[in-house]
Amino acid sequence: MSNETKTQSPHHVVIVGGGFGGLYAAQALRKAPVKVTLIDKRNFHLFQPLLYQVATGKLSPGDISSPLRGILSPNKNTKVLMGEVTGIDSKQQKIQLHDEELSYDTLIVATGVSHHYFGNDQWAQKAPGLKTIEDALEMRRRIFSAFEAAEKETDPEKRRAWLTFVLVGGGPTGVELAGSLAELAYRALKEDFRNIDTSETKILLLEGMDRILPPYTLELSAKAKASLEYLGVMVQTGTLVTNIEDNLVTMRRGEQIEQISAQTILWAAGMKASGMGAVLAESTGVELDRAGRVIVEPDLSVTGHPNIFAIGDLANFPHQYENGKSLPGVAPVAMQQGSYVARLLKKRLQEKTLPSFHYNDYGSLAVIGRNAAVADLGFVKFAGFPAWLAWVFIHILFLIEFDNKLLVMIQWGWDYLSRQGGARLITNQSRQPPKAVEEEENHQTPVKV
Numbered sequence: 001m002s003n004e005t006k007t008q009s010p011h012h013v014v015i016v017g018g019g020f021g022g023l024y025a026a027q028a029l030r031k032a033p034v035k036v037t038l039i040d041k042r043n044f045h046l047f048q049p050l051l052y053q054v055a056t057g058k059l060s061p062g063d064i065s066s067p068l069r070g071i072l073s074p075n076k077n078t079k080v081l082m083g084e085v086t087g088i089d090s091k092q093q094k095i096q097l098h099d100e101e102l103s104y105d106t107l108i109v110a111t112g113v114s115h116h117y118f119g120n121d122q123w124a125q126k127a128p129g130l131k132t133i134e135d136a137l138e139m140r141r142r143i144f145s146a147f148e149a150a151e152k153e154t155d156p157e158k159r160r161a162w163l164t165f166v167l168v169g170g171g172p173t174g175v176e177l178a179g180s181l182a183e184l185a186y187r188a189l190k191e192d193f194r195n196i197d198t199s200e201t202k203i204l205l206l207e208g209m210d211r212i213l214p215p216y217t218l219e220l221s222a223k224a225k226a227s228l229e230y231l232g233v234m235v236q237t238g239t240l241v242t243n244i245e246d247n248l249v250t251m252r253r254g255e256q257i258e259q260i261s262a263q264t265i266l267w268a269a270g271m272k273a274s275g276m277g278a279v280l281a282e283s284t285g286v287e288l289d290r291a292g293r294v295i296v297e298p299d300l301s302v303t304g305h306p307n308i309f310a311i312g313d314l315a316n317f318p319h320q321y322e323n324g325k326s327l328p329g330v331a332p333v334a335m336q337q338g339s340y341v342a343r344l345l346k347k348r349l350q351e352k353t354l355p356s357f358h359y360n361d362y363g364s365l366a367v368i369g370r371n372a373a374v375a376d377l378g379f380v381k382f383a384g385f386p387a388w389l390a391w392v393f394i395h396i397l398f399l400i401e402f403d404n405k406l407l408v409m410i411q412w413g414w415d416y417l418s419r420q421g422g423a424r425l426i427t428n429q430s431r432q433p434p435k436a437v438e439e440e441e442n443h444q445t446p447v448k449v
Helices: 003-008 020-028 048-055 068-072 133-152 156-162 172-188 218-231 276-284 331-349 385-398 402-418
Strands: 011-016 034-040 044-046 065-067 078-082 085-089 094-097 101-103 106-109 113-115 164-168 202-207 234-237 240-245 248-253 256-261 264-267 271-273 305-310 364-369 372-376 381-383
Touching: 011 020, 011 331, 020 034, 020 068, 020 106, 020 331, 034 068, 044 068, 048 133, 048 172, 048 385, 065 068, 068 078, 085 276, 106 331, 133 156, 133 172, 133 264, 156 164, 156 256, 164 172, 164 256, 172 202, 172 218, 172 364, 218 234, 218 364, 218 372, 218 381, 276 305, 364 385, 372 385, 381 385, 385 402
Parallel strands: 011 034, 011 106, 034 078, 106 305, 164 202, 164 264, 202 234
Antiparallel strands: 044 065, 085 094, 094 101, 113 271, 240 248, 248 256, 364 372, 372 381
């Protein structure tokens, strides 16, 4: 290839990951004089903040998913590839996929995070987390299968185990999942079964710290706890899970060890960076934090490689707060970082500069249940119905496509008026169901919680 031809080739931006960070970067580059290639293992963008509603049957997967090709079809400079990056050659400026190799001028990595079991990866099969559509459908299968199994069970002890749900982690995901599950068990399903009373369902939310929603103020955390308990959720703080085995959850509260039999255990306790963090570290020598996130420069670039960026949940950005604390792993951070990197690239092509990235925090919202939520907008903090209403409108606003906004509004409206509806389907039954409760003599008798 001649130098002239090479010079005429547009600047090639490769984006790995079609989540909020990668998608917002691609959209912001729509009119830039660059060629964009977006690569993702899935062919759709997922609105992860509403995954818990798929898990509890309030929404269908299609309600919160949008095809990447459809979203980016107006971007004539953008190509979408469905594939998985297996390696990066930072010296040659190339990335490897399973079946091809691509050159890049600028690389943006936005592959997010996965579940973190703190060294107990064997718990993954027993306590699924919630990061993907597949995770949500597996949770939905386990939740509704538990009620079906309880309906047929004649042994009272085993039936109680089927009607016991343990949620590990009191952050926003755990709180929202617990509230939605309580509404499902105590209200939506109340008249649907004949042999069981779903109001006897026991829902435990376990949090290792001294309160749920630790990033929020003490007042809002207390209000969230009170709202959950009003719904019927048993909230236990200062509680660490030490083992999950044979549908038996072992937990420690101070010096006290307790056990409870539960057929359905759901994980919302921790996250670790995707494997792309380690790939970047191997290729560039960049430093990773304990969760495997890339410690980035003030402009979100990788140290020593100004043309490689890590954004979203994959990035540890320690430059904004005096104590070096990283930005929270929430969608607005990824959105703003994606847009920032796009602006930075456009400035660089004009041989201009841009100030360091700064996250504009407009507040946090967490929903507990019907008419119940907490909101911390910085200048004002409130809870209850006004916070719930704000949560509803903000989530609809940030859904990507118009048809998703419309579908979710209709579904939520019908659910609000009727307390019915949703997608309470048990699918993927080819998976092995949770192991039934065994009555072995060598099992410890569970301590009732």
